[in-house]
Amino acid sequence: MSSSPDKNYRFEQAGASDDSIQQAHAQLQKQKPDKANGYSFLPLGILGLMCSSVFFGSIYLAHYSVRFDPLVTNEHAKREKPGAVVAAAATPAQLGKKVFTSICATCHQLTGQGVPGAFPPLAGSEWVQGSEERIIRIVLHGLNGPITVEGKEFNNAMASLGGVLKDEQIANVLTYVRQEWGNKAPEVKAETVARIRGEVGNHPAPWTAAELLKIGQ
Numbered sequence: 001m002s003s004s005p006d007k008n009y010r011f012e013q014a015g016a017s018d019d020s021i022q023q024a025h026a027q028l029q030k031q032k033p034d035k036a037n038g039y040s041f042l043p044l045g046i047l048g049l050m051c052s053s054v055f056f057g058s059i060y061l062a063h064y065s066v067r068f069d070p071l072v073t074n075e076h077a078k079r080e081k082p083g084a085v086v087a088a089a090a091t092p093a094q095l096g097k098k099v100f101t102s103i104c105a106t107c108h109q110l111t112g113q114g115v116p117g118a119f120p121p122l123a124g125s126e127w128v129q130g131s132e133e134r135i136i137r138i139v140l141h142g143l144n145g146p147i148t149v150e151g152k153e154f155n156n157a158m159a160s161l162g163g164v165l166k167d168e169q170i171a172n173v174l175t176y177v178r179q180e181w182g183n184k185a186p187e188v189k190a191e192t193v194a195r196i197r198g199e200v201g202n203h204p205a206p207w208t209a210a211e212l213l214k215i216g217q
């Protein structure tokens with residue numbers, strides 16, 4: 001037997017019994033720190049405290065926040081005058097302006113002045129401020145051939161728009177052109193457009209000015 005440390009080690013290993021190994025393990029386990037890797041569970045008491053403060057906090061807010069009403073939370077907020085209309089609904093003319101801007105203005109221009117020799121004016125037009133029976137028909141089925149507007153001759157064609165515009169849109173846009181640019185004529189109702197659309201029925205050809213002058217006098 002040699003007395004080199006290596007040999008000694010091997011000797012001791014071989015001599016270790018199951019019991020002594022288990023004892024050694026038990027000892028090692030005791031030495032392990034309690035808090036594995038430095039983490040520890042939040043003590044249940046603190047967790048409970050946090051949960052209940054969120055819970056009771058939200059009940060408190062629901063009761064006392066007054067929904068963060070600016071009248072309470074903002075010293076500069078002004079109270080609405082009693083009876084004031086908060087959001088005014090758009091009038092028929094305001095709705096009609098949208099239709100005019102997107103469709104009619106291409107030819108009759110935003111100013112309603114039209115284009116000399118090509119598109120007749122709506123501003124100041126005796127047609128626009130005259131019988132609603134005629135202008136509803138012009139928008140529903142179109143207009144073709146010679147027409148005199150404000151003393152000027154036009155001989156062009158306007159396509160029918162009855163297929164793309166609903167009764168209400170036609171009523172709104174005609175109400176707009178009858179009350180804009182200094183024009184003065186009563187509102188056109190959607191029911192009137194619906195009645196004329198029903199009465200005339202299918203009308204494949206556009207109207208002529210001569211035909212329209214016989215209607216709605």
Ligand code: HEC
Pocket residue numbers: 099100103104105106107108118119120121122125126127128135138139143144145146147149154155156157158159161173174177
């Ligand atoms: C593509 C061009 C065009 C568009 C879009 C158009 N028009 Fe016309 N409009 C004309 C032309 C051209 C005439 C004249 C037709 C003729 O010479 O017979 C006319 C005539 C009229 C007239 C009768 C004459 C007058 O000046 O008072 C009215 C009213 C009218 N249009 C309203 C409208 C309205 C409302 C719209 C939109 C919903 C519209 N038009 C869209 C081209 C157009």
